[in-house]
Amino acid sequence: MTTNSSVRMAGIKKRFPGVLANDQIDFVAYPGEIHALLGENGAGKSTLMNILFGIYQPDEGEISLHGHKVQFRSPRDAIAQGIGMVHQHFMLVEVQTVAENVTLGLNESRFLLNLGKTRTRIAELAQKYGLQVDADAHIWQLSVGEQQRVEILKMLYRGADILILDEPTAVLTPQEVRDLFSTLRRMACEGHTVIFITHKLDEVMAIADRITVLCGGRVVSTVKTPDTSKELLAKMMVGRPVLLYLEKQPVEKGEIVLQVENIQALSDKRMPALKGVSFTVQQGEIFGIAGVAGNGQRELAEVITGLRPASGGRVLISNVDVTNCTPCRIIQKGVGHIPEDRTGMGLVPNLAVSDNIILKAYRQPTLTKGPFLKRLSIRAFVDRLIKLFNIATPSQDTPVKQLSGGNLQRTILAREISAIPSLLVAVHPTRGLDIGATEAVHKMLLEQRSTGAAILLISEDLDEVLTLSDRVATLYEGQIMGIVPAEKANVEELGLMMGGTPLVASASTCQEGV
Amino acid sequence: MHIRIERRLTPSRLLTGLTLLLSLILSLIVGGMLLRAVGADPIKAYRAMLLGALGSKYSLSETLVKAIPLMLCGLGISVAFRMRFWNIGAEGQLAMGGIAAAGIALFVPPRFPGLSAWQLLPMIVAGGFAAGALWGLIPALLKAYIGVNEIITSLMLNYVAILLVEYLFYGPWKDPKGYGFPGTAEFPPAAWLPRLPGTRVHLGLVFALLAAGFIWLVLARTKWGYEIRVIGENPRAASYAGISIVRNVVLIMCLSGGLAGLAGAAEVTAIARRLTKGLTVGYGFTAIIVAWLAKLNPLAVLVVAFFLAALLVGGDQIQITMGLPAAVALILQGAILFFMLGGEMFRQYDIVVGRKPTASPEEKTQP
Numbered sequence: 059m060t061t062n063s064s065v066r067m068a069g070i071k072k073r074f075p076g077v078l079a080n081d082q083i084d085f086v087a088y089p090g091e092i093h094a095l096l097g098e099n100g101a102g103k104s105t106l107m108n109i110l111f112g113i114y115q116p117d118e119g120e121i122s123l124h125g126h127k128v129q130f131r132s133p134r135d136a137i138a139q140g141i142g143m144v145h146q147h148f149m150l151v152e153v154q155t156v157a158e159n160v161t162l163g164l165n166e167s168r169f170l171l172n173l174g175k176t177r178t179r180i181a182e183l184a185q186k187y188g189l190q191v192d193a194d195a196h197i198w199q200l201s202v203g204e205q206q207r208v209e210i211l212k213m214l215y216r217g218a219d220i221l222i223l224d225e226p227t228a229v230l231t232p233q234e235v236r237d238l239f240s241t242l243r244r245m246a247c248e249g250h251t252v253i254f255i256t257h258k259l260d261e262v263m264a265i266a267d268r269i270t271v272l273c274g275g276r277v278v279s280t281v282k283t284p285d286t287s288k289e290l291l292a293k294m295m296v297g298r299p300v301l302l303y304l305e306k307q308p309v310e311k312g313e314i315v316l317q318v319e320n321i322q323a324l325s326d327k328r329m330p331a332l333k334g335v336s337f338t339v340q341q342g343e344i345f346g347i348a349g350v351a352g353n354g355q356r357e358l359a360e361v362i363t364g365l366r367p368a369s370g371g372r373v374l375i376s377n378v379d380v381t382n383c384t385p386c387r388i389i390q391k392g393v394g395h396i397p398e399d400r401t402g403m404g405l406v407p408n409l410a411v412s413d414n415i416i417l418k419a420y421r422q423p424t425l426t427k428g429p430f431l432k433r434l435s436i437r438a439f440v441d442r443l444i445k446l447f448n449i450a451t452p453s454q455d456t457p458v459k460q461l462s463g464g465n466l467q468r469t470i471l472a473r474e475i476s477a478i479p480s481l482l483v484a485v486h487p488t489r490g491l492d493i494g495a496t497e498a499v500h501k502m503l504l505e506q507r508s509t510g511a512a513i514l515l516i517s518e519d520l521d522e523v524l525t526l527s528d529r530v531a532t533l534y535e536g537q538i539m540g541i542v543p544a545e546k547a548n549v550e551e552l553g554l555m556m557g558g559t560p561l562v563a564s565a566s567t568c569q570e571g572v
Numbered sequence: 573m574h575i576r577i578e579r580r581l582t583p584s585r586l587l588t589g590l591t592l593l594l595s596l597i598l599s600l601i602v603g604g605m606l607l608r609a610v611g612a613d614p615i616k617a618y619r620a621m622l623l624g625a626l627g628s629k630y631s632l633s634e635t636l637v638k639a640i641p642l643m644l645c646g647l648g649i650s651v652a653f654r655m656r657f658w659n660i661g662a663e664g665q666l667a668m669g670g671i672a673a674a675g676i677a678l679f680v681p682p683r684f685p686g687l688s689a690w691q692l693l694p695m696i697v698a699g700g701f702a703a704g705a706l707w708g709l710i711p712a713l714l715k716a717y718i719g720v721n722e723i724i725t726s727l728m729l730n731y732v733a734i735l736l737v738e739y740l741f742y743g744p745w746k747d748p749k750g751y752g753f754p755g756t757a758e759f760p761p762a763a764w765l766p767r768l769p770g771t772r773v774h775l776g777l778v779f780a781l782l783a784a785g786f787i788w789l790v791l792a793r794t795k796w797g798y799e800i801r802v803i804g805e806n807p808r809a810a811s812y813a814g815i816s817i818v819r820n821v822v823l824i825m826c827l828s829g830g831l832a833g834l835a836g837a838a839e840v841t842a843i844a845r846r847l848t849k850g851l852t853v854g855y856g857f858t859a860i861i862v863a864w865l866a867k868l869n870p871l872a873v874l875v876v877a878f879f880l881a882a883l884l885v886g887g888d889q890i891q892i893t894m895g896l897p898a899a900v901a902l903i904l905q906g907a908i909l910f911f912m913l914g915g916e917m918f919r920q921y922d923i924v925v926g927r928k929p930t931a932s933p934e935e936k937t938q939p
Contacts, residue, residue, distance in 0.1 A: 363812075365811060365812060384814065384816070385811060385812065385813070385814040386814030386815075386816070387814075388814075389813075389814045395812065397812060399808075402806075402808055402809075403806075403808045403809055403812045404809065404812065405806075405809060406801075406802055406805045406806040406809045407805070407806070408805045408806075409801065409802070409805055413798070413801070413802070416798075417802065417809065417813040418813050418814065420795055420798055421795065426795060429794045429795055429796060430793050430794050430795070431793060431794060431795055431798060433793070
């Protein structure tokens with residue numbers, strides 16, 4: 059590491075209507091280092107990097123690259139200065155090839171494309187940094203991990219020596235994460251500056267040389283990785299000590315609540331999304347389903363809750379066949395659902411917190427009188443839940459869209475858990491939530507397990523699935539690759555299953571329904 | 573200098589009143605310029621309009637007469653719009669209600685002589701409501717079961733119904749003793765919807781007031797109203813919560829079409845007392861504006877309907893007393909609407925001038 063900084067941001071201030079996203083932020087990164095930018099949601103990480111990449115202009119403060127002051131009016135200026143950014147959502151043209159995507163937007167040959175030269179250069183870069191990808195493949199043919207490699211290649215091809223990655227591991231399997239990390243390592247060795255936005259502590263400890271922690275738009279501290287620990291980082295991020303590992307009490311399992319038999323269903327695009335999935339979930343059990351998003355998780359949750367027709371197979375809840383029943387009937391059977399899309403499905407953003415809390419309970423006899431709603435009873439009911447679930451809201455009449463992500467999820471949980479579900483289907487229950495909110499959601503799920511609910515937990519976060527679940531299944535392209543007890547599961551094996559390798563029957567793990 | 577537009581978090585009450593007042597003033601100014609352009613004195617014209625619409629017992633009652641169908645259709649439209657079901661077929665539903673009422677008034681009494689008004693009028697009211705409801709049900713079912721866009725179907729069905737009215741009074745239902753004039757025979761007195769003595773204001777006003785109260789109660793206090801709000805704001809959340817969208821679309825369109833049908837039935841049995849020209853004069857379309865300006869609030873619909881009716885009657889007045897073209901009233905109506913809907917933007921968005929350009933909050937991404 060040299061003493062000459064490649065990036066120096068001083069006194070950066072950026073205000074959005076209603077929020078001070080960045081407040082006097084000083085940030086320095088050096089060539090050859092992997093620098094993690096760690097913080098909760100809304101801490102200002104992405105805003106800061108979007109400023110560095112020229113997407114936003116700071117209200118105050120200055121940026122220097124390699125000791126020279128710069129001012130970017132757009133990402134074009136930033137790219138010209140050797141900055142590259144890989145966004146959370148990839149910016150690739152699906153119908154074009156890798157080589158075409160890499161040259162897209164470059165000025166080097168205005169009319170005639172010399173793709174031959176591009177291919178050679180891509181091959182060189184791929185070789186050098188371990189970014190294996192077929193230059194002539196179309197983007198839509200590639201896996202998410204491969205698409206990310208194309209994004210990185212695009213940056214390197216443009217000669218970027220400062221690379222910003224916004225939550226790059228969110229969409230990857232553990233093996234892909236390992237490949238990505240070795241690529242990042244090689245880039246750092248070549249003298250590139252790698253800036254890595256994340257809120258995952260394990261990753262930070264595994265890959266970063268130095269870590270800058272943001273909280274509430276301010277820098278808490280910049281530390282060297284060997285000098286810190288996950289616990290210390292979590293405390294800096296949240297501002298209070300956090301329980302990183304929850305104690306999972308042993309719970310006696312009861313009767314089978316959910317029985318899924320050879321279920322099949324189509325995706326929104328009318329393609330087979332579930333190709334014969336079978337499993338059971340018992341009282342007092344958390345059954346985890348791991349897998350990279352888009353392998354049938356959403357469809358599975360929707361079939362069980364009656365929101366998507368099954369094209370084959372059966373769903374039984376407490377031994378009653380509810381296949382293709384209406385959602386209303388399934389709710390009456392005691393099924394709670396924490397949907398993946400919080401504001402798109404789980405809540406009505408423009409309506410008040412109270413309206414959202416009674417979204418299912420408004421039919422209850424205690425809250426109604428004939429066709430009328432009992433407004434006083436509802437107010438009391440909602441007040442009680444707001445207190446019980448610690449929903450931070452100015453009042454119960456506040457539109458729910460004004461709440462933070464963690465409080466949105468608390469609102470959904472308050473509604474679903476207060477109905478005392480016999481089965482709770484939780485889909486990505488902590489996605490996008492910060493550590494504090496995640497901790498609260500995990501606690502609530504474990505509490506439900508202790509009280510004897512059956513829980514189907516669908517999540518991309520392998521750590522989450524492993525810590526919470528009693529048994530873990532892996533879903534790949536609409537099929538279950540294997541079911542293992544959580545205490546016997548290892549990340550390697552699950553990672554392979556997430557990538558499509560079925561569990562070997564001879565393994566020392568129990569198997570069911572495959 | 574840079575100008576950018578930012579969404580306000582909560583539009584203030586004061587601002588709402590101010591924009592309303594300001595848009596009214598601006599539209600009067602623009603209208604005044606237009607009046608001047610056609611050679612009239614704006615002050616005099618406005619005065620004539622005001623007096624013509626509200627200045628005497630007669631003009632006030634005529635304004636009310638025009639307000640009744642606007643109220644009923646406006647209420648029907650606003651409940652459908654609340655659920656984001658874009659029913660723009662009120663005109664056709666009104667026409668069908670008129671046809672049903674006329675059919676009952678013309679063909680029932682001859683077959684059952686001696687029916688009193690107490691027996692005949694409920695049939696007419698129910699028939700008009702049912703016919704409008706059925707007409708409204710067509711786009712509802714098409715939308716609910718096969719996903720056909722209701723804007724297209726409800727709009728197109730207007731023309732079917734309007735032409736059906738004309739076919740009937742030019743053709744099979746034409747009065748044989750009518751000297752060739754288009755129109756049915758006059759209905760028997762038992763089929764006349766009662767009027768307030770000395771005016772043409774009829775029982776439809778009571779229906780409109782009752783309907784507004786009923787809809788307000790449903791929306792604000794009942795389970796059904798809650799379901800309508802949820803579906804209107806987020807249909808996916810409604811399905812997720814087990815609320816049947818199909819059932820609600822069907823119910824709402826029965827109510828929406830029914831109210832328009834009721835307006836049609838009242839119009840033919842209280843005003844013309846026969847089915848003839850002048851039933852489909854655009855109440856169903858103007859009522860869309862009523863519903864929109866009233867922000868879909870059933871009680872506000874009553875006020876806005878009266879206001880727009882006054883504009884219509886006042887427009888007729890200046891046409892008669894000042895010899896101005898009929899289009900002037902329409903232009904004024906357009907100007908008022910333009911400024912009111914334009915003012916809506918200033919109510920919901922803030923315009924910031926002079927600072928450095930930044931991304932709009934929608935583009936803001938947080939980690």
